[in-house]
Amino acid sequence: MTEKRSMKEVREEVIKVLKTVYDPEIWVNIYDLGLVYDIDINDNLDVYIKMTLTSPTCPIAETLVQKVESKLSYIDGVNHVEVEIVWEPVWNQDMITEDGKLALGLM
Template structure:
């Protein structure tokens, strides 16, 4: 059994983002332009973006999920996200990985998203 399939207690379930990278805020803003067609809130504020990792060479790796595995746009959403981020100045390439673990929950939404959807 590898360490990956049996995480050490205390290891975060979601890999940390490169929040100190100079392009991080621009990447977040680009993520906020992508919407789930069934929900009037962008995917970033919905909590669907787990990790934004930016290498020193400005290669972006985004780990995301969807609200449910049966989401009708499951095959398209990663491409929409890559298309939103890739044109940013300075970005070399974008890789979007779709994961189901940990599963998305309503507690991952931002306060703005909860307010928009009437949950606050």
């Protein structure tokens, strides 16, 4: 029987996985682009992600959500994954992490 993982361990792995999902137009990962607004993990290790897109007319919105859900579902111990696209607050370049700004040449 495997030991149940802590929410902190799962959160750290969720972030690692999110950093492997790239915006195909900008080619920076969605986490460092600041597209991930909230990561909620409950006691059952169900993962709920609130994220946005750089544009409401993003042609790959549905595909991107499916990719995030699929990749996160492979994390050991995670039971359920749900990704919700939100539009508030509106994404802007100030939300990009320092790593993302470096990748984009903004620093």
